Structure formats: structure tokens, C-alpha cells
Amino acid sequence: MMSRSHPDGDPAPATRALPRPIALGPDEGLPLLDILTAGRLIHDEPGLPAVRVLRHCRDFGYLVVRVQLTGPPAVFRCPGRLTYQTEWVDPQDHTGWTVTVSGPAQRITNGYQQARYRLMLHAGPQTSHEHLLRIRPDNVTGYRLTRAPA
Structure with missing residues (x-):
């Protein structure tokens, strides 16, 4: 019997076990947000795409995200609640992690806080199309x- 393989020599996907998801608690998930600086804001605000790729940082228990809009600045209104997701997946073996955070959100308007974040x-110079949000x-x-045995 002939075995299938990819051109790069790895076994065919059908012969490899799929990665198994193992739930992480908040104490394990939140620190993973510090590893990467980009993710997706997921929301259902009318007039805006449902998913936006953003930069983020954590500060004193909050998640701060930077939104750059392509349309007029008047279009954006910060919804009361937002969901943000990021992940890291190894391109070779498809192991890694994913973290989703949701909570009350507010727009950051204080000039000192804006400069700090x-x-x-x-971030470069602020434009009228940019907003900082705190979740x-x-x-x-x-x-x-993971591919580790159960």
C-alpha cells in the first residue's frame, strides 16, 4: 500500500490526528494576550464590518484596542459590549491557542490616557479615523x- 504525502514530505492530513482543544481558565488565557499584539474585534455594530483586525495591549486588568476606521469618523459609536479574539497557531503542526475576551467597553477620550496607550x-499620529477602546x-x-494524549 502506498502512503500519501504532501510535496514537503509531511504525512497527508488524513493520516494525522486533529489537534485537540483543551479549555483554558481566565488565569491562563489572559496572559496569552501579552504574547501577540493583534487580534480581531467581533461586534454587530450597524454600518461596520463584523470583524476588524486590530492592535491591543493589556493595562491594569483592561484590554485596550486601537480601531482605525476607513469611513467618516462620525460613523463610529462604541457599543456597550465588545468581543475580542486572538490566537496563535503553528503553521506546521496546527497546535497553539486561541483566547476570546468579552466585556463592557468604552471609548477612551482622556488626552493623557490616549497618549499613553x-x-x-x-501608534503613529492620531487621526480622526482612529479610536481607542477599553474592554x-x-x-x-x-x-x-494540542496533539498530546488525553
Whole structure:
């Protein structure tokens, strides 16, 4: 019997077990947000895409995200609650993790706080199309994707 393989020599996907998700608690999931600086804001605000790729940082228990809109600045209104997701998946073996955070959100309008977060997020000069949002995580779900035996 001939075995199938990819051109790069790895076994065919059908012969490999799929990664198994293992639930992470909030104490395990939140620190993973510090590893990466980008993720997706998921919301259902009318007139805006349901998913937006953003930069983020954590500060004193809050998740701060930077939103850059392509349309007129008047279009954006911060919804009362937001969901943010990020993950890291190894391209070779498809193991890694995913973390989703949701909670009450507010727009950051204080000039000092804006300047501070812009430095933390490595942001350029502020434009009228940019907004900083603060999410207080009250629901954190995460999964580690592993091939380790149960």
C-alpha cells in the first residue's frame, strides 16, 4: 500500500490526528494576550464590518484596542459590549491557542490616557479615523490546541 504525502514530505492530513482543544481558565488565557499584539474585534455594530483586525495591549486588568476606521469618523459609536479574539497557531503542526475576551467597553477620550496607550500600541499620529477602546474582561474563554494524549 502506498502512503500519501504532501510535496514537503509531511504525512497527508488524513493520516494525522486533529489537534485537540483543551479549555483554558481566565488565569491562563489572559496572559496569552501579552504574547501577540493583534487580534480581531467581533461586534454587530450597524454600518461596520463584523470583524476588524486590530492592535491591543493589556493595562491594569483592561484590554485596550486601537480601531482605525476607513469611513467618516462620525460613523463610529462604541457599543456597550465588545468581543475580542486572538490566537496563535503553528503553521506546521496546527497546535497553539486561541483566547476570546468579552466585556463592557468604552471609548477612551482622556488626552493623557490616549497618549499613553498610543505609545504602548506603537501608534503613529492620531487621526480622526482612529479610536481607542477599553474592554473590561468579564468573560474569558480560551483553548490550547494540542496533539498530546488525553
